[in-house]
Amino acid sequence: xxxxxxxxxxxxxxxxxxxxxxxxxxxxxxxxxxxxxxxxxxxxxxxxxxxxxxxxxxxxxxxxxxxxxxxxxxxxxxxxxxxxxxxxxxxxxxxxxxxxxxxxxxxxxxxxxxxx
Amino acid sequence: xxxxxxxxxxxxxxxxxxxxxxxxxxxxxxxxxxxxxxxxxxxxxxxxxxxxxxxxxxxxxxxxxxxxxxxxxxxxxxxxxxxxxxxxxxxxxxxxxxxxxxxxxxxxxxx
Numbered sequence: 001x002x003x004x005x006x007x008x009x010x011x012x013x014x015x016x017x018x019x020x021x022x023x024x025x026x027x028x029x030x031x032x033x034x035x036x037x038x039x040x041x042x043x044x045x046x047x048x049x050x051x052x053x054x055x056x057x058x059x060x061x062x063x064x065x066x067x068x069x070x071x072x073x074x075x076x077x078x079x080x081x082x083x084x085x086x087x088x089x090x091x092x093x094x095x096x097x098x099x100x101x102x103x104x105x106x107x108x109x110x111x112x113x114x115x116x
Numbered sequence: 117x118x119x120x121x122x123x124x125x126x127x128x129x130x131x132x133x134x135x136x137x138x139x140x141x142x143x144x145x146x147x148x149x150x151x152x153x154x155x156x157x158x159x160x161x162x163x164x165x166x167x168x169x170x171x172x173x174x175x176x177x178x179x180x181x182x183x184x185x186x187x188x189x190x191x192x193x194x195x196x197x198x199x200x201x202x203x204x205x206x207x208x209x210x211x212x213x214x215x216x217x218x219x220x221x222x223x224x225x226x227x
Contacts, residue, residue, distance in 0.1 A: 004159075031213050042205065042219040043160070050213075058214065090159050094213055102148035102167065102209055107159035 006108035013081045021076040023091030030096030032074035036087040081115045128224045139189040139206035146208040
């Protein structure tokens with residue numbers, strides 16, 4: 001049982017390049033999330049998904065797109081990377097709504113992304 | 117917007133002491149709160165949570181206290197160990213099982 005797995009762990013991009021970060025969870029969780037973490041800023045929600053085929057914007061969605069084609073995977077895309085997107089990106093998942101509402105989010109170990 | 121904040125950015129304690137990390141929240145409608153521990157180079161790790169119908173919850177060496185009157189949350193760690201050194205985040209629910217995180221407190225434990 002791996003929990004939440006993020007790939008890649010590190011990446012360096014040039015401004016204007018595109019890339020996709022992959023998040024996979026094996027806990028059959030309904031909800032998935034993407035955050036970015038910057039020094040002194042804590043964790044900020046980029047996008048999230050409340051189920052397969054659904055996505056929603058978080059606090060800082062600009063410059064990012066997401067897709068949830070399969071329940072276990074949540075992809076974060078950067079179409080045209082900018083230096084301001086240099087950050088550590090964390091994916092998380094949680095059980096979901098109904099009797100499972102307000103459940104802890106479980107995090108991966110992050111992707112460290114540098115945009116030059 | 118409303119946010120979760122912390123009183124102390126860094127807390128230094130001696131091994132064996134009890135540690136208390138504080139958090140103020142501003143959304144009186146929040147009904148779920150979590151504490152996370154983050155070690156260097158790793159993702160946040162769930163420690164303990166509490167719902168608003170409770171004012172105290174205990175885990176292994178940790179206790180979370182919730183004071184809804186003054187909108188204050190605290191994490192108490194008993195007999196702090198060097199392995200407890202990390203950044204601790206509080207978070208409150210913000211709808212649709214989303215969370216708003218505080219900026220974190222670094223706990224430094226010296227032997």
